[in-house]
Amino acid sequence: MTLRKSMAALLLASAFALVAAEAHAEKVFKRANDLSYGGKESLDPISPNRFYEVNDMVYSRLVRQDDKGEPSPELAVSWTPNETATEWVLKLQDGVKFHDGSAFDAADVKYTLERIKDPALESPLASVLDFIDRVDVVDPATAKIVLSKPHSGLPLLLMDYRVRMIPEGAGAEIAKTGIGTGPFKVESYDPEGQTVLVANETYWEGKPKLDKVTFTAIPDSEARNQAMLGGQLNYNTLTLDQVPQYKDNPKFVVQDFPAGGWFGLVFRADTAPFTDPRIRKAMRIPVDRAEMVKLMVGEGNGVVGCDQPVKANDPFRAELDCPPDPEGAKKLLAEAGYPDGIDIEVHTADLEPGMVQFAEVYQQQVAKAGIRVKLTLAPSDGYWDDVWMKVPVAMTSWSARPADQILNEAYRTGSSWNESYYSNPAYDQILDKARASLDINEARKLYQEAQRVLFEEGATFIPYQQNGLRVLTADVSGIKPLDEDFIRWHLVDMAGE
Numbered sequence: 001m002t003l004r005k006s007m008a009a010l011l012l013a014s015a016f017a018l019v020a021a022e023a024h025a026e027k028v029f030k031r032a033n034d035l036s037y038g039g040k041e042s043l044d045p046i047s048p049n050r051f052y053e054v055n056d057m058v059y060s061r062l063v064r065q066d067d068k069g070e071p072s073p074e075l076a077v078s079w080t081p082n083e084t085a086t087e088w089v090l091k092l093q094d095g096v097k098f099h100d101g102s103a104f105d106a107a108d109v110k111y112t113l114e115r116i117k118d119p120a121l122e123s124p125l126a127s128v129l130d131f132i133d134r135v136d137v138v139d140p141a142t143a144k145i146v147l148s149k150p151h152s153g154l155p156l157l158l159m160d161y162r163v164r165m166i167p168e169g170a171g172a173e174i175a176k177t178g179i180g181t182g183p184f185k186v187e188s189y190d191p192e193g194q195t196v197l198v199a200n201e202t203y204w205e206g207k208p209k210l211d212k213v214t215f216t217a218i219p220d221s222e223a224r225n226q227a228m229l230g231g232q233l234n235y236n237t238l239t240l241d242q243v244p245q246y247k248d249n250p251k252f253v254v255q256d257f258p259a260g261g262w263f264g265l266v267f268r269a270d271t272a273p274f275t276d277p278r279i280r281k282a283m284r285i286p287v288d289r290a291e292m293v294k295l296m297v298g299e300g301n302g303v304v305g306c307d308q309p310v311k312a313n314d315p316f317r318a319e320l321d322c323p324p325d326p327e328g329a330k331k332l333l334a335e336a337g338y339p340d341g342i343d344i345e346v347h348t349a350d351l352e353p354g355m356v357q358f359a360e361v362y363q364q365q366v367a368k369a370g371i372r373v374k375l376t377l378a379p380s381d382g383y384w385d386d387v388w389m390k391v392p393v394a395m396t397s398w399s400a401r402p403a404d405q406i407l408n409e410a411y412r413t414g415s416s417w418n419e420s421y422y423s424n425p426a427y428d429q430i431l432d433k434a435r436a437s438l439d440i441n442e443a444r445k446l447y448q449e450a451q452r453v454l455f456e457e458g459a460t461f462i463p464y465q466q467n468g469l470r471v472l473t474a475d476v477s478g479i480k481p482l483d484e485d486f487i488r489w490h491l492v493d494m495a496g497e
Contacts, residue, residue: 026211027494030234032218032227033191036351038382041191043178045164046116046123048416052161054215057197057489059164059180062090063155067486071155075104075165085150085438090143096204098167099185106143110135111168125162127415128405131435151435156402161485183208183490192217209493219380221353234476238469239353240298252471257481259468260311260400263358265346269459270421271392277457282332286369287362288324289463295361296354302466307458308451309398309406311465316403318448320455329369341370347387348395351380355395389419403447407431411454420459427453
């Protein structure tokens with residue numbers, strides 16, 4: 001062989017080697033977690049401190065939502081009620097395996113759902129699914145959920161992002177093992193450092209296109225934004241004022257999508273002076289909510305609300321009117337013994353994009369009603385453990401949930417996530433009647449009545465619900481402009497380097 005032919009052969013071999021190496025290059029998807037539970041983030045899907053970003057990828061639900069938000073099969077292929085909606089029969093997917101190789105079946109459904117009611121776990125889901133009396137194993141592929149009272153909306157509640165199936169008997173270790181049936185498996189777990197997930201090659205919907213997903217703890221929202229701009233992340237949420245930093249940059253894609261999530265201010269109804277419903281209402285009604293939408297998320301990027309937590313496209317949302325009423329707030333304060341106005345302290349944190357600005361806009365808006373607000377910036381690290389539900393007034397943040405779920409989970413007496421400590425037996429009875437009704441129109445009227453009660457005497461200020469904003473690196477595909485709960489992570493891909 002001549003020298004020229006030898007060199008050509010060598011170059012050709014090198015080229016093939018390079019192509020082969022590129023073809024097998026790992027696709028690593030980089031994200032950040034906000035460390036909002038101060039390192040106590042748990043892989044137990046029903047924990048109050050759930051590591052939700054990771055849990056979404058390692059576990060599966062029985063029922064998920066389709067692109068329109070309707071119940072769609074996941075581990076359950078069908079769900080059928082009896083005539084009174086006191087029993088629901090679920091047929092399960094065949095051939096599904098947990099990450100440890102064990103088979104998923106009806107015994108795991110029974111264990112997972114009945115475990116939610118364990119009072120020692122203090123799961124926020126307990127108040128949402130407390131009407132589940134028991135789960136019967138009909139056969140390995142069939143589970144029957146028996147309710148203590150009728151509920152025609154059970155499939156909606158099973159879509160909850162925390163109702164994730166775990167192996168029978170795995171409760172004691174699940175917080176650290178993360179063994180589920182999802183598209184990714186836990187390789188290493190360190191919520192204060194880096195958590196690494198690897199593809200579940202036997203995933204029942206098909207092998208994921210990504211090889212690995214990494215989560216790096218970055219507590220501060222602006223630090224996460226800078227990490228995104230610097231190419232250290234492939235995915236991040238944004239505020240409206242951060243969007244211009246990515247405009248016309250071919251390295252990134254910004255998505256704006258309907259979400260229904262909201263920021264709010266919580267006034268503890270068990271702590272003076274907020275034990276008085278007049279003061280609670282006075283805290284909420286002075287604000288020009290439409291103006292707050294413009295300032296916070298931009299006109300057209302949010303839906304004005306009257307302190308109802310139910311998203312705009314939910315069939316049970318109440319249509320309420322709440323124009324700014326600073327004079328009405330002054331009158332309520334005077335009646336409650338504060339004729340010269342009132343001083344309050346609001347705790348917030350730079351935990352999620354926009355939380356600090358929200359509190360600042362509120363401070364400016366309520367000043368005209370004689371409400372003098374002192375803002376206290378709490379550390380982002382551990383905010384949900386150390387500040388939320390601890391101080392008299394604090395910022396809160398919720399993602400969209402079905403009406404029945406949020407109205408029970410956040411406001412029912414004794415619910416573990418009743419952040420305002422609101423308690424009203426009449427309100428609880430309205431929800432009980434709504435759940436028991438098999439007439440959708442009657443149920444709708446009752447859920448709307450419950451929302452009107454919250455506006456009149458509730459303890460949470462919710463001025464609007466906003467669209468979501470996120471940024472992806474341009475090489476990412478498979479993520480639709482929808483809320484994160486809709487993402488099918490096994491279909492997410494990255495272009496080769």
